[in-house]
Amino acid sequence: MPLTPPQLEALRALLDRLIPADEFPGALAAGTDQFILQLLIHACAAEAPAIAQSLTHLDAEASERHDQPFAALPTAAQDALISDLEQNRTATPWPATFPAAAFINRLIDLAAEGFYADPANGGNCDGASWRMIGYDPLLPARPSAP
Amino acid sequence: MSAADSTYDVIIVGAGLGGGIAAGVLAEAGQRVLLLERGRDLRYRDIPGDHLRHHRLSLYGDNTTHEPAGHPRVFVDPQGHSRTVFPHEADYHNNALTVGGGARIWGMQAWRFHPDDFRMSSRYGTPAGSSLADWPIAYSDLAPFYERAEHEVGVAGDHTTTDYAPRDRAFPLPPVPATPTGAWLARGAAKLGWNAFTPPLAVNTTPYLGRAACVQCRQCIGFACPTDARNGSHNTLLPRALASGRCTLITRAHVARVLTDASGRAHGVEYFAPTTPDSAQTERRIAHATTIILAGGAIETARLLLLSASPQHPRGLGNHSDHVGRHLQGHYYPVVSGLLPVGFQNPNLGPGVSIATTQFNHGNPGIIGGAMLANDFVKLPIIFWRSHLPPELPRWGSANKKAMRELYLRGIDLRGPVQEIPSPDSRVTLDPHVRDHFGLPVTRLSGTTHPETLRTAEFIRARAEDWLRAAGAERVWSSPMDLRLSASQHQAGTARLAADPRDGVTDPFGRVHGHDNLWITDGSLHVTNGGFNPALTIMALAFRAAAKIAATT
Numbered sequence: 001m002p003l004t005p006p007q008l009e010a011l012r013a014l015l016d017r018l019i020p021a022d023e024f025p026g027a028l029a030a031g032t033d034q035f036i037l038q039l040l041i042h043a044c045a046a047e048a049p050a051i052a053q054s055l056t057h058l059d060a061e062a063s064e065r066h067d068q069p070f071a072a073l074p075t076a077a078q079d080a081l082i083s084d085l086e087q088n089r090t091a092t093p094w095p096a097t098f099p100a101a102a103f104i105n106r107l108i109d110l111a112a113e114g115f116y117a118d119p120a121n122g123g124n125c126d127g128a129s130w131r132m133i134g135y136d137p138l139l140p141a142r143p144s145a146p
Numbered sequence: 147m148s149a150a151d152s153t154y155d156v157i158i159v160g161a162g163l164g165g166g167i168a169a170g171v172l173a174e175a176g177q178r179v180l181l182l183e184r185g186r187d188l189r190y191r192d193i194p195g196d197h198l199r200h201h202r203l204s205l206y207g208d209n210t211t212h213e214p215a216g217h218p219r220v221f222v223d224p225q226g227h228s229r230t231v232f233p234h235e236a237d238y239h240n241n242a243l244t245v246g247g248g249a250r251i252w253g254m255q256a257w258r259f260h261p262d263d264f265r266m267s268s269r270y271g272t273p274a275g276s277s278l279a280d281w282p283i284a285y286s287d288l289a290p291f292y293e294r295a296e297h298e299v300g301v302a303g304d305h306t307t308t309d310y311a312p313r314d315r316a317f318p319l320p321p322v323p324a325t326p327t328g329a330w331l332a333r334g335a336a337k338l339g340w341n342a343f344t345p346p347l348a349v350n351t352t353p354y355l356g357r358a359a360c361v362q363c364r365q366c367i368g369f370a371c372p373t374d375a376r377n378g379s380h381n382t383l384l385p386r387a388l389a390s391g392r393c394t395l396i397t398r399a400h401v402a403r404v405l406t407d408a409s410g411r412a413h414g415v416e417y418f419a420p421t422t423p424d425s426a427q428t429e430r431r432i433a434h435a436t437t438i439i440l441a442g443g444a445i446e447t448a449r450l451l452l453l454s455a456s457p458q459h460p461r462g463l464g465n466h467s468d469h470v471g472r473h474l475q476g477h478y479y480p481v482v483s484g485l486l487p488v489g490f491q492n493p494n495l496g497p498g499v500s501i502a503t504t505q506f507n508h509g510n511p512g513i514i515g516g517a518m519l520a521n522d523f524v525k526l527p528i529i530f531w532r533s534h535l536p537p538e539l540p541r542w543g544s545a546n547k548k549a550m551r552e553l554y555l556r557g558i559d560l561r562g563p564v565q566e567i568p569s570p571d572s573r574v575t576l577d578p579h580v581r582d583h584f585g586l587p588v589t590r591l592s593g594t595t596h597p598e599t600l601r602t603a604e605f606i607r608a609r610a611e612d613w614l615r616a617a618g619a620e621r622v623w624s625s626p627m628d629l630r631l632s633a634s635q636h637q638a639g640t641a642r643l644a645a646d647p648r649d650g651v652t653d654p655f656g657r658v659h660g661h662d663n664l665w666i667t668d669g670s671l672h673v674t675n676g677g678f679n680p681a682l683t684i685m686a687l688a689f690r691a692a693a694k695i696a697a698t699t
Contacts, residue, residue, distance in 0.1 A: 043206035133554040137365035143372035145190035
């Protein structure tokens with residue numbers, strides 16, 4: 001597991017705001033958190049320490065502003081904090097090598113990759129996002145190609 | 147014939163479009179062919195339908211490269227910083243690594259070049275700093291071989307409307323069906339007075355040559371075809387070569403050098419191959435032949451010519467006038483996105499490309515060359531999210547998610563392969579430091595296209611915006627393009643054809659100057675790369691070179 005329990009909690013809370021549930025399932029219901037964890041273990045293992053550290057920074061940032069970890073904040077406060085991170089507006093120090101905006105943009109990309117990619121990648125369970133937007137690959141049930 | 151029999155009439159390096167076609171023509175002409183392919187002979191099930199790891203979006207790998215770590219390249223950016231890159235990264239300029247090459251996963255657009263694409267310098271002059279030149283052959287020299295490629299590989303099109311270049315025969319397959327978004331574009335073109343028509347695609351719109359028709363799935367470009375309806379050499383000329391009993395295909399074979407004698411004659415190749423077909427162990431082998439053909443694509447063919455330096459040819463084979471590896475080019479692709487009006491929710495079936503114009507390939511005031519413009523393949527959701535949402539939209543949250551479901555089926559876009567103005571400084575060399583799995587110097591890619599390419603690309607981008615607006619798109623947007631190295635899947639130019647050995651690497655048929663039995667049949671030959679997808683031209687040149695070899699050896 002590349003993340004500590006508090007980091008995982010922050011990640012899940014963040015994903016719940018990046019792609020929230022509405023009348024359609026959001027990132028968490030579609031398994032996008034699991035998709036990201038798998039990437040951090042395998043294809044993006046080199047990135048995992050920086051992302052883990054940034055999730056800790058995210059909690060520090062929330063605590064500095066609201067005396068609570070990110071996951072405990074009301075959604076409006078979470079969204080305001082995410083918007084600030086996009087602009088590198090931070091109340092606590094973030095590493096120059098991976099600033100707040102770089103972190104949040106990377107998580108925005110990862111969330112969308114998982115949520116909108118093929119279900120076999122693990123972040124779009126049962127093709128939830130594809131049903132929502134009206135995409136079906138229409139692959140034949142039995143491929144006839146050699 | 148067993149692999150241990152190491153003397154052949156012909157050795158071909160690379161089983162992509164050009165190599166597969168040469169193998170078919172020459173094996174059927176009675177020659178014993180050894181076909182060496184670096185990739186595996188991937189089946190449909192071996193090429194995953196992974197939306198994050200395919201040949202249009204390869205974020206964490208791609209679906210044809212099985213051993214990426216051992217074959218890096220070095221990329222030098224326009225500021226002069228170099229870094230090691232791997233196949234799934236954009237700066238690697240990858241092509242599919244498998245028997246069949248890029249055509250296993252291609253978009254199938256099978257265009258003939260425009261007659262004026264062969265005489266760019268005569269028509270436009272040669273801008274300072276560029277290597278823009280005429281081809282040493284004319285459209286009419288290639289026309290019979292374009293026709294052969296269309297019929298023997300299989301191209302679907304409408305000869306009554308595809309009239310920018312003269313042709314003698316109809317296409318063998320009926321054109322791809324119209325699409326809902328194509329109907330909007332057809333109305334837009336009519337409003338503008340532009341000529342628009344169904345583009346030629348190498349796909350079985352009906353059963354052809356013993357294979358099934360396209361089922362119009364919506365996961366096309368970048369993936370293997372579920373019904374084998376996508377045409378290339380892998381399902382036409384290569385099976386014909388193998389059926390002749392005179393072609394031996396060895397996969398996972400990495401050619402290290404072409405062997406030449408003191409006179410410059412090529413007599414064989416040195417290569418690394420698995421000790422048995424599935425083994426992880428490799429061994430060094432030598433094979434000999436009367437004729438050697440290189441068809442590894444513009445990047446690897448140039449690398450192999452450079453790797454084959456000898457005491458008589460210290461700068462590499464064919465490199466007597468310093469053209470090998472230079473003039474590397476691909477296509478700049480301006481992409482323009484738009485949204486059709488609210489209420490348009492009519493999804494296209496695959497492949498999705500259904501309408502094109504050649505209105506702006508030539509004759510654009512103050513501009514050199516131009517591009518064909520066409521609509522695009524059915525968009526994967528993650529590609530739509532990354533590249534086709536309006537730029538002012540929030541990238542996350544409820545607003546972004548809502549936009550995905552409201553806009554996905556309203557999206558429309560156009561793109562076109564801009565004919566590049568080549569630069570001699572855009573090039574393939576050997577890296578002095580980084581070595582591959584076998585200890586050979588890897589490719590080093592450096593330079594950029596000529597700035598004139600940008601002017602043409604910007605002109606084409608504006609015309610694409612005009613077309614989308616005329617088609618009724620409510621909102622149209624695109625981004626300006628940067629000066630950069632361009633090669634990728636349309637890579638070309640690194641061993642250009644030239645009548646005079648001082649002006650290029652190969653003679654007008656593709657034979658390397660100074661090496662009478664060493665030939666090239668891939669995009670390396672292209673002096674310029676046309677304002678069209680280049681695959682049909684690669685095929686036509688391969689048919690032409692192979693016919694010449696069969697007639698003279």
